Structures are given as C-alpha cells and as structure tokens.
Amino acid sequence: MNRSGGDGTTPLLQVTDLRIEFGRSRREVVHGISFSLEPGERLGLIGESGSGKTVTALAVMGLLAENASVTGSIRLAGRELVGLGDKDLAPLRGALMSMVFQEPMTALDPTMPVGRQVAEVLLLHQHLPRGAARGRVVDVLGEVGLEDPERVADAYPHALSGGQRQRVVVAMALINRPDLVICDEPTTALDVTVQARVLKLLDAELDAVGASCLFISHDLAVVSQLCERVLVMLDGAIVEQGSVAQVFTAPTHPYTRGLVATARLDAVAPGERLPTVEDYYARQDRT
C-alpha cells in the first residue's frame, strides 16, 4: 500500500486517490488526487481559489461539511482516516494534526481571552492542573514571539493586532507538538512585513516541534521560502509536483509556467505588459 519515496520509511501522511463530492448532485471537486508527506517534510500545495486545496486540507482533518462525501484513502502514520467518525477523529485533531487558519481576525473566538483558548487546546489532550496549563500557555505564547505573554493571555482577540493574533493561532496549533500541521494560507491576510515575520516564526517553530507541514497557498514566493516540495493543484487535480527548485526553474505544465512567470515580475522589462496566467494556460469555462 505504501508508495513512499523508495527509501523504505513510512510516510506520515499518505493520500491515495482522494475524491471529494458535495451535495445531492454529487458534484466532484477533488478528482482522485494522491500525494504523500514524509515525517518532518514540508509540502507546499499551490492553487488558485476554488482549486480544491482547502477542501483537501479539511478532508485530512475530517472537518468537511456533512454534505461532503470522501472516498479514497487518507492515512496518517499508517492509520486510515477516511470513514472515521467524529469521536475517533477528535482525539487526533489538535494532538497529532492541527491547523493554522487563514484569517486571524476570525480564527479566534471573540468572547474568550486568547489564553483560555490556547489552554483549551492543551487541556483537551493533556490532563494538567489549571495552574500548570496557564504556565505552559504563557510559555508557548512567549515562544511564538509575543511580548508580555502574561498580558496577551488575558487579552481578548479584538485587543490584539493581526500579527499578534496569528501568532496566537500558531501557538494553538503547535502547543501539543503535533506531527502534522496544516497551514491554510496562514499569511495571506497579513501585510507583507508581518507576513515575513510570521513565516520566519513558522519555519523556526515547525523545526523546534519537528512537525511535518502541509502548506497551502496561492503564492509561489511564500511556498518557496518554507517548503522543500510543492504540489500544484488545478480544478481539483494535481497537475504538477516536484521539488521547489524544479517546479520553479523548469515547470512542465502550462498553468505552472504561467504561475512562475507571474511571480517573477523582475524579469519583465519596464514598459512591457505584465504576464498573466492566461497567457500560458487558457481556459474555456471561466465564469
């Protein structure tokens, strides 16, 4: 069953022929994709809005809406996740696998101090006395680079900046030292300077925890900073995969070539029209 890279290790995450359908009309949005993720590896998943990347991530977490039907196989550390019920999945979520969300403004509950939210993730999976949990939460908030973590722990989300909130979200995702962290466009909602800092933080924290990462983005530049390997997803299928260097320098699929060209604005001579993806890959059924 294992189709790992030939070096004999078991992949941490093995997705085989994953198909996802929605609704009564059973519209298929992910068409039988397969990929694997080695322990400690960082895999980028690139694609435009609606290409199925977030749906794929949610399928791995088992968090798709009730009207979704998932077929194929998702194995986390050898354990089949497809078909598992909520009761069996909940202990894995936040402990073995966790998720960093795109929008730090809405990823934190506005009615709860952020420290309590981080503590909630900790206490769900570890039995600690309240006091010890608090200490650990403050430690982790400090580790993700928040100044004055004691004060931040007691703050409500609205009192924090976007960058601070995203650091809290990262702390929530990493506090239980998961094996797999899924990052769903974690820096898209942040401005460029904060984005660079959060990426650096993610880089350091993933190393510190030793977690694998499935990093979802539409931004090639961001993915190239963090990941070793990259998948390109288009309309629910993986059209290209390989090392970041390979995909960046020698893209084979026209869509990827378009992506690379649009990401390299420095290659465009002044006065010339900027390239678009459509220059390389024209699609008929665009709405």
Added chain:
Amino acid sequence: MRRAGLWTGVFLVALVILAALVSLVWTPYNPLQVQPSQTLRPAGWPHLLGTDGFGIDILSRLLVGARTTVYVGVVAVSLAALGGVPLGILAGMLGGWVSQVVLRVTDILYAFPALLLAILLAAAVGASTTTAMVAIGIASIPAFARVARAATLIVMTQDYILAARASGTSRWTTSVRHVLPNIAAVLGVQASVSFGIAILAEAALSYLGLATPHPHPPWGRMLHDAQTYIFSAPVQALWPGLAIALSVLGLNLLGDGLRDHLDPRLREAA
C-alpha cells in the same frame, strides 16, 4: 437618538423591577385590606391613585401586582429559553433532517397562541400562576428556537468554530463554549421582547381569570375589577392599564435598543 429609546426602556423596566422589590418590604397600605368606608376614592391624598371598589389602595395593589408580573415574566422567559435555545443551536449546528424536524415542531407550536394554550392547560389542570407561566413559556419556545438557529448558522461560518473543531473540541463542547457565548447577545434581545409578550399574555390571562387567583392580584385582574366601575370611576382602570402598557413598552424599547446597540446587522440575523 436611538440611545434615547434604549435608556427609556431601561428606565421603565427598572421602574417595574423596583416596584416589585419595594412591594416586598413596603406598600402605602395593605393591598389586601378591604375598607368599605374608603371605596372608589379619586386620586389624591392619602390614596395617591385612589381606591378601588373594595376600598383597597390602588398604588399598593399596583406595587404588589408588579411582583407577579416580574415573576411570571422571568419564569416564562427562562422556560422558553431553556427549551428553545438548545433546540435552535442543535438545529443550526447539525442542519439536515435535525434542522427540519426542529423547524416543523416550532411551526406546530407557533400555531398555538399563548392564550389558547393557557386556556387548554387551565381547563386540564386548573387556573393558576404556574399554568399561565408554563403556557406562556411553551408558546415562546419557537421564537427562541428560531432566533438561536439563525444566529448559530451565522456563527458556524466563522473560522473560530472550525478552529475549535480542528483542535479536537467535540461538537457538544463547541456548542457550549463557542456557539452559546457568541449568540448570547441576540438571545438577550429576544428575551426582552419575549418578556414583554409574556407580560401582555399574563395580563390577558389574569383579566380572564385564568392566571392568578386572589390574594395576589396581578394587573390584569385589576383591569377586570375596574371594569365593573367603568362608568362610575373610569380613572380606576387607567392605572393598571398604564402599568401594563408602560412595562411592555419599556421591554420592547429595551429589546430594540439593545439590538441596535449590539450590532445593526443583527436585524437580518433575527
């Protein structure tokens, strides 16, 4: 100037609650003492609002009546919230057939007006304050269920619900820790509106003699008693009527004010 409505509402509601509290320790006269020599006195001194056909001080009766009003309102609204909110959250979180069943059940409940339900209950188990409260409470469940469901549907689209679930929080814990606090504001608005409806229903029921028997006459009963003297002492009916109207007005202003104050967009949600 929307705040003016909110504060008028707060003031009127506070007045009713204050009246109920004051009546516990002090009333100008004994609200149960019949004084045949003092019947149908006009407003003035020493009976500020006059006396009724039994010679009972009307102000004292009003104060004691506020107690019943607040009591019935609080119990009925609590009952409605306890029944309706979990149903609404359940429907909003699970969707699908659960949602359909809850919606159809609330539709059926909606078909029974509070008054009809109270009359049915009174016929079955006898007229009492408890009967009235239970009937009004049950009749208010659908409103709470629908508002809770609508608000839950909105909250469920937020990332923090997904984030909680992605952290391994169970559905049940998520609903109590993350959904309920986030819809509490809308529920507060609904509670104040339902409270007003409950007061009105209670007044109607006691007017019809289907709620509180003597000796703790609520405002509706006072209206009923005053009806006998509608031609000889018409002002007598004014006081309980005014009390009912102002407290309902206060609660509605409070509900509307809260809704505007909390979030103008909640209008669509509710």
